[in-house]
Amino acid sequence: MIRLHRHEAAILSLGCWMVMCCISFATCDDVLMLPNVRTTLDDCHLRFHKLTALSAVKPIFGIPAVLKEFAHMGAIGWTESDGTISWRCGGTLIWYNFVMTAAHCAIDSNGRQPDVVRFGDLNIYSSEDDEFAQQLSISEIVRHPEHRFAAHYHDIALIKLEKNVSITDVVAPACLWTDNEVRFKVLEAAGWGRTGFAQEQTPVLLKVSLKPINNTECSSFYSKYSDRRLRKGLQDHHICAVDEKMDTCEGDSGGPLQIKLMHNGRVTPFIVGLTSFGTVCGSASPGVYTKVSSYHDWIVDTMKKHGASVDKSIFNATFCALRFVHVREFEDSVITHKSDNYTSVDTDLRHMFISSMPSHLVKLAWRAEGHENCYGVVIDEVTVLTVAQCAAFNGQPVTHILFLGTNEMNVSMVHIHPNYIEGSGYSNIAILSLEQLLPLAYIQPTCIWHDHNVRYEKTYVFGFGRADINRIFSPGEINSSIAILRPLVTFKNSSTCIISTNFTDRLRKGLASEHICTGNDFFLVPKSCELMIGGPIDDEIGIANNLYPLTIGLNQFGRDCGFGEHSVAIGLASHVDWMKTVLLKNYDVGGSSLQFLDPDLHLGDSCISDEGKKAQCVVASTCSRKWNQFLSARNINFCSSTSVICCPLEDIENDIEMHPDIATCPDIVRNLGYTVENGSLVMIGWMDNTTIDFRCMGTIITKSLILTTASCIGLKVPSFVQLLALNESEPNLREVESRLIHSGYNFTDNSNDIALVRLRQPLEWNFSVFPSCLWTNRTHTPLVLSMVYPHGIDPIVMLDQLVIAMYNSDCQRALNSTLHDSQICARYPGFISSCVYAPTVLQWYRHDSVQFVIGLASVDLECGYWDYMLFTRVSSFINWIGQAIVD
Numbered sequence: 001m002i003r004l005h006r007h008e009a010a011i012l013s014l015g016c017w018m019v020m021c022c023i024s025f026a027t028c029d030d031v032l033m034l035p036n037v038r039t040t041l042d043d044c045h046l047r048f049h050k051l052t053a054l055s056a057v058k059p060i061f062g063i064p065a066v067l068k069e070f071a072h073m074g075a076i077g078w079t080e081s082d083g084t085i086s087w088r089c090g091g092t093l094i095w096y097n098f099v100m101t102a103a104h105c106a107i108d109s110n111g112r113q114p115d116v117v118r119f120g121d122l123n124i125y126s127s128e129d130d131e132f133a134q135q136l137s138i139s140e141i142v143r144h145p146e147h148r149f150a151a152h153y154h155d156i157a158l159i160k161l162e163k164n165v166s167i168t169d170v171v172a173p174a175c176l177w178t179d180n181e182v183r184f185k186v187l188e189a190a191g192w193g194r195t196g197f198a199q200e201q202t203p204v205l206l207k208v209s210l211k212p213i214n215n216t217e218c219s220s221f222y223s224k225y226s227d228r229r230l231r232k233g234l235q236d237h238h239i240c241a242v243d244e245k246m247d248t249c250e251g252d253s254g255g256p257l258q259i260k261l262m263h264n265g266r267v268t269p270f271i272v273g274l275t276s277f278g279t280v281c282g283s284a285s286p287g288v289y290t291k292v293s294s295y296h297d298w299i300v301d302t303m304k305k306h307g308a309s310v311d312k313s314i315f316n317a318t319f320c321a322l323r324f325v326h327v328r329e330f331e332d333s334v335i336t337h338k339s340d341n342y343t344s345v346d347t348d349l350r351h352m353f354i355s356s357m358p359s360h361l362v363k364l365a366w367r368a369e370g371h372e373n374c375y376g377v378v379i380d381e382v383t384v385l386t387v388a389q390c391a392a393f394n395g396q397p398v399t400h401i402l403f404l405g406t407n408e409m410n411v412s413m414v415h416i417h418p419n420y421i422e423g424s425g426y427s428n429i430a431i432l433s434l435e436q437l438l439p440l441a442y443i444q445p446t447c448i449w450h451d452h453n454v455r456y457e458k459t460y461v462f463g464f465g466r467a468d469i470n471r472i473f474s475p476g477e478i479n480s481s482i483a484i485l486r487p488l489v490t491f492k493n494s495s496t497c498i499i500s501t502n503f504t505d506r507l508r509k510g511l512a513s514e515h516i517c518t519g520n521d522f523f524l525v526p527k528s529c530e531l532m533i534g535g536p537i538d539d540e541i542g543i544a545n546n547l548y549p550l551t552i553g554l555n556q557f558g559r560d561c562g563f564g565e566h567s568v569a570i571g572l573a574s575h576v577d578w579m580k581t582v583l584l585k586n587y588d589v590g591g592s593s594l595q596f597l598d599p600d601l602h603l604g605d606s607c608i609s610d611e612g613k614k615a616q617c618v619v620a621s622t623c624s625r626k627w628n629q630f631l632s633a634r635n636i637n638f639c640s641s642t643s644v645i646c647c648p649l650e651d652i653e654n655d656i657e658m659h660p661d662i663a664t665c666p667d668i669v670r671n672l673g674y675t676v677e678n679g680s681l682v683m684i685g686w687m688d689n690t691t692i693d694f695r696c697m698g699t700i701i702t703k704s705l706i707l708t709t710a711s712c713i714g715l716k717v718p719s720f721v722q723l724l725a726l727n728e729s730e731p732n733l734r735e736v737e738s739r740l741i742h743s744g745y746n747f748t749d750n751s752n753d754i755a756l757v758r759l760r761q762p763l764e765w766n767f768s769v770f771p772s773c774l775w776t777n778r779t780h781t782p783l784v785l786s787m788v789y790p791h792g793i794d795p796i797v798m799l800d801q802l803v804i805a806m807y808n809s810d811c812q813r814a815l816n817s818t819l820h821d822s823q824i825c826a827r828y829p830g831f832i833s834s835c836v837y838a839p840t841v842l843q844w845y846r847h848d849s850v851q852f853v854i855g856l857a858s859v860d861l862e863c864g865y866w867d868y869m870l871f872t873r874v875s876s877f878i879n880w881i882g883q884a885i886v887d
Contacts, residue, residue: 044447072174090255096164101254175320191252210241237294355486425506514574519562529561601639623647665773680772697839703762822876
């Protein structure tokens, strides 16, 4: 006997797991059982079964890093008559030969200008780290034209160096923050511990974290001192910040007030302000800084007038961040080890990933004008979940979705949560029904997270942004194309969630239990990542040795994908009951169904039912009263899985009505030991003159009976049965005595399509001739099945195709005919269409190598391009088969 496997690649990836691997997993039988009737939304791992590959390769390498944090920081010095240098101010390298500092640093108390700037040196009075230092002479100093030494206004100046610095890991220009809005919660100042000429100075570069405060609050503080240099009060070009720890000074005069922004797996310092003036260090009083954004145009124009070949785009956030990205520090998340001289990094640990569009993520669209940034997730082939704010635009409901790039599918109906109010962030969820089926061969629907608690500290969201500012490898190249991004974010709670003031009006009652807050407490380079509205908070769930996409929530709003200020999503777990009312047939929203699952109870164990009666753990098919309670949304106790029920002893349905030949079949097969492939299959033929026309397939179920379909047998009694497992010691042709067709067979809809063929002489069991056991469970079906059928006209060569059992309600959407409970549908995982051949037996191989016949294909269902295949469900006819055996 020869059996060939079609679509070998798919079988290797999926078949090994579902057939061979089940032998080594004790719980495989329970996990891979599909209820015949759908009662939950927590079943995508069954409906859309597909194997997902894993990869754990992570490159690790080392780079020098200690001085990189301050690569832009310069010490501004005055050369004394004895040759020593007095370092009295700080400055920031902003171009190859330009340094930005405070205007009051242009001269000292003796009216002398500084003449030198030193970079790449942490300890300016020691030679221990001088190997990285670069010291350059000053050629020009340009103060802002409105600056006056007698006042604290327009305190900014540019220093031109005698030549360009050499760009290295420890000497590189910073970028400028050019946006007037400074929304950062914490800023950083750096310097050698000096805010003016009168204070003591430390030789080692220090940094301090500062909290910005508004100018009104700051002005009230300085008004107490009646400082004549602030006669006009604080202006828009001032920034106030305070060190609440009071343990160090704000930094050198002219030194940077900065924020580090993440990009390309690294961080770049952006200068927000310059240290201008303050009060006594350590007093928790605010320092005042010159706001850089107020002087952007003056800075660029001055640089151009003094020989720099620059234009207005020089400080564009994206271009500036990319300009020296190769020498920037790596973000903290990728650092695995840090020493005095080297830092080891693992770039697979970064927070921002360039990703492909996952197949379950779709874009929402309108035939006319609509939202440009609205997305949703596919949860089955005709259903998309999204946020209610994306379900309509100016009163017009979404008309279609875009999936797998540019493919379109029309929306047939929009279901918006009844409690949603436009513009609100509460009950912000909607369901879109599609006109046609999405191709499951290319789309892996996502699972719905049902638990209000999350499993991990971090998760993923989806956004989009420029490829160049997010690419980790080959950084620095300009590429303005938009990439799909998958940021790694942290779950926040109500006390740690920071919501931008732009969105507080959507949550006027504050965060509720239905909300999920995610993000990171550090900021991105502007426009690095825009959150996909309606896109998922994604995770993966592992079930039965497989991985499935899992959606925890749908994003409503958030700036920069939740970096710096966080994003808020609607949690799916809070709205499962509402989704059931839309998606599950006959779901009772008012039901009080409680399901108790005891993982310590297994098949055969004693238990106590929900009614307090003595009970036993049995398969659901032998406790139909309790199973019907479950389908009716009433209380029920499960043992170990939803295929094993804690059934009261008086309700257990024994197997007295089942014929012994059916009940003992598994024992018969196991006792035979070694058996050959297809030893239970036969071809059924009719004598035509001198040849036999084998056009039907059947499976041996007793020594005298062959199970097949009525549609194939027809009205004429077949002549012979040919055994498919060849054995030279036995004849492979057996004469047929009679045939029996189910009385309820309807050829128009193929209902009750089942028949039996009786042999004239009984068979004898051996390693090449044995029965295929009947699947008798009336409530559950094995998920992963094997479809066996002959190859062309050669009855000796058989093909074996793996298929996945599906709910009849899923199949009903694809087929025009009405499905009956006595029918079962299945599909190919991973293929664009499903094709069933007429003489086909649907089998399942249990972990102990016993094979069960699950279904039979009707002869009228020739191979076609359908989404699902239809079979006769054998378990529906156990009593009819048992009666035929007796007769």
